[in-house]
Amino acid sequence: MIPDGCALAVRNGVVFVVGERGDIRSDCAETGVFANDTQYLSEFEVSVTDRDVPESGWDRLDRRAGPDGVTTVLVGAAPGEGRGAARRFLLKKDITVDGDVVTVETTLRNHTPAERVVDIELTAASDFRHVFECPGFFAARESVDRDVTASDRESGAELSGTSPDGTTRGAAIQLQGGQTVSVETGADASRATVERTLEVSAGEEVSVVATARLRPTRGRLNLSFDPSVSMASHPGLFDAAADTLRALLLPEGVPAAGAPRFVAPFGRDALLVGFQTLPFAPGLTRSVLTYFAGRQASSTDPETLAEPGKIPHEERRGDLPALGRSIRSPYYGTVDATPLFAALVAAYGEWAGEDAITDELYDAALGAVEWTIAAGDEDGIVRYEPHDHEYGLVHHGWKDSDQSIARPDGTAATPPIALTEVQGYAYRALRGVADLAASRGDGELAERLTERAERLQEAFDRKFWLPDEGSYALALDADGVVGAVASNQGHVLWSEIVPPERADEVIDGLLAPELLTDAGLRTYSAAHEAFDPLSYHRGSVWPHDTSIAAMGCARYGRDDAAAALAERGLDTLATGATGDADRWGFPELLVGLDDPDVDAGRALHPDACEPAAWSAGSAFGFVRAALGLDVKSGTPVAEPATDFGAGTGPDPSTVAEATIHCRGRRYAVRHSSDSTVVTPTCGASATRDSPDHDHLEVTTDG
Structure with missing residues (x-):
């Protein structure tokens, strides 16, 4: 860049x-x-x-x-x-x-x-x-x-x-x-x-x-976060990732998407960083949620695509928006930030406790999930149209470059478009906010949202499934199914919209050589004519994309896939963060080649921002996946991928260590070659749980 x-x-x-x-x-x-x-x-x-x-x-x-x-x-x-x-x-x-x-x-x-x-x-x-x-x-x-x-x-x-x-x-x-x-x-x-x-x-x-x-001077945010993670095989990597996120932190309390051209609040980017870092830096996640709750649209504006309940795509500054030389700011040209926001509020409640969700955050989550319902059809499928504006976006998912959504032969999808991962985000938002409503005693709302989620899951499986591919379609469009296989399918695993009986086929497809490189997942399968490893979104490798897929594989208990994606991703991040003294941080994307001439797919893409926040956050996303971090009955658990990191680093007996935060307590996580221990630290606050949960040990094969 x-x-x-x-x-x-x-x-x-x-x-x-x-x-x-x-x-x-x-x-x-x-x-x-x-x-x-x-x-x-x-x-x-x-x-x-x-x-x-x-x-x-x-x-x-x-x-x-x-x-x-x-x-x-x-x-x-x-x-x-x-x-x-x-x-x-x-x-x-x-x-x-x-x-x-x-x-x-x-x-x-x-x-x-x-x-x-x-x-x-x-x-x-x-x-x-x-x-x-x-x-x-x-x-x-x-x-x-x-x-x-x-x-x-x-x-x-x-x-x-x-x-x-x-x-x-x-x-x-x-x-x-x-x-x-x-x-x-x-x-x-x-x-x-x-x-x-x-x-x-x-x-x-x-x-x-x-x-x-x-x-004019800018304000300063008094937000400090210090995620503590270390791995013997990647010394210094997580400190570098935390330093990068702190460097990118804006006075508004959110990490900028990336430098030098995207130093501004971006909804999707910041929310995904919130997911990646939640167990390790919950204060950062809360700050992100608070900021975007304050930017949630309350009225309709066709020029900015604002609609009640919607979360912004980006908030640009400077004089061009005011002069009509760019879209006025905030700009709401995104179909995914809104369900991601609702889902992150719910996830924050799982880790921090439902009582940590203020009325303001809860109301914002309700507004976001109601927009998600209103944006869907009778089955809940959420679509978008290109923004008919001189500076508007054609595509409103995370792959938002003009030519990113295409059929296997390269022909462009015909709007309106329903992206596969957006249905997953909507499903996760519906289920998560339903749980929040139930915890607040609103059983009627919880039941309505749960029924909506179940209807969406059934329709998604029926309309998007590709029997011959053993995977889900990239999208639906006005002409039918966009049958391309891409990395987006990893996001639907993360959202858990995939029925358990389909998961292994989808995961096996991600591990196929057409998608998986030594650097991580390609954004588009090399089996298709439209594959372009040097493009922005049709064959390149994005670390955050691979980290979400890794977390998805962990949710379905596929240790082999979670470990494979995490280890490739961490190796790639370590190379990108330390390979050149002139550069620092973590690159936004890499070329999608598997070729010795370009360092086995780890070559920095010439259009990449560096550093990029969600790439730095990916270090924490990968370790979340590899350690299988989750919350069950209010208590953190670790169910690590078998053999993750075994025999690597200067001290193979200790693979990874981390401090995580759950329900007002700090826990130390230590994963070695033969066991994983999760223990409250001595400085933890009074426990809300039974003494039986104060110490957890999981023995793994190794």
Whole structure:
């Protein structure tokens, strides 16, 4: 998603993308400081010039990128033409993001026996364009004329841009100890230059700090979560996943979908992260639910596809929505976020206890499930139409690219479309909210929702089943059955809409080589003509997709499948998270090839966001599946996949350890090669359950 040689840092919804030498430069369009879907700075460069040899320049020596920032190490180019000429300086640029402030600390070490004089120059520029106007991230939209200004201030300048809607955004830039030498406003951008001279003693180092403070300021969320999971075979993986989710956390209390182009609340993405991490970080799940309950639609708007009870697809910021150059925000062009929300409220109640569901969350879940019922036909089958809007989405499931839903021969599905996984989400929502209603004494509602769920399950099995394939269809459309086999079928296992007698056939289909690669599940079967391993959704591999299927296999007791998917997924995440010092986090998707030339299917897709929240969440989803974590009668249980992780890692006797949260108590889970133990920790609150449930041991083959 960002070019080779670039790296990024993200925190609190602010993204800093730098180029090869640790700066934002006008000659690399993908670099910049971004927040609220606005490119606040298109140039932010700290240049260092040796006065003795001003033409010598710099060569990159090292680069480290991570959730805490980006460090780029440069070495001064040789001052002469002779081989082995001394390189005088080591230059380090440390970039961090803290709230609305981006900091670049430039440290210079003099490696000569004499004092050196250097000139520091900070250049900054911006036209405050919307991220949708930035080339390299999207097919760039036509630019909007904004009124840009620049004014000097002590050791820096104030750059600002006012949109035609009257909104003003600004960036105050400053160079520590510097002097502003130029401030100018051009036709397209405001620009400023600040300079400072430094004397660097022999063998010593000096540092200078440049900052950019963005306005209007964004709030900060006081949400801390610290999921504790470790595996001997993948040291550090889960810490990296947790760090990534914290880095992507927005002030609104939800993880952004992914950087750099999707740093905004996305309903489906955040809700699935809530499912993946629920036993390990219930506070994150609750924060996600609270946010989207507050964004639930209460009226109908054909332009945004809002309908009472519906949960948003995304909430974009910046000026384009207000100017009519994008769909107004929030945008409700999704068919799956609403049943997923209701299902997650119910799942949260299972783990946290029904009394943890506030009246506000319960009412929001009721509204979501009532929308799901209203959106279905008499059998409960939920369909969608493409959004007839210049910027609307054609497809409203998680595979939402324009050509994602197709028959095996590649012909496009004809709307209206009923996706297979959406029926599963609806079923899970109906069953889950029925249980919540029963716990609140509303037996009539519980019975109505249960009957609706049973009718949907029967209709789904009758209409979607493909006897010749031994699986369910990808979708129904206006012309009948879209008989493609894809990874979507793993989602229906996760929802438990699949009758037990069908489950083994469906799971065996997922394990077939046409779908399963060393990196995980392809999004579309290689047996079909429409298969394209380099596409976005018709043959690529998405870690979150595989993690949901793994959790689904675990629900049906298929240890072999849960372990196979979890182990492939964890291996792939570990490769993606640690394979390149320039990159960090977890890639959104990978190419769907099984080919030695592309690292057995683990090659990063060129269109992938990195990091992506639901890919980081997948680490926890995979371990949920592999350990078989569930709640029974208010008590957490672990029923791990046989031989999961056996004989791997430096200490094969201990395969995995985790801390999980259930009904106000913390439990330690330890899975070894021959047993699994779930024990309340000494700091747990008073138990609600009988003493017999304080300690659980499950012996496994191994």
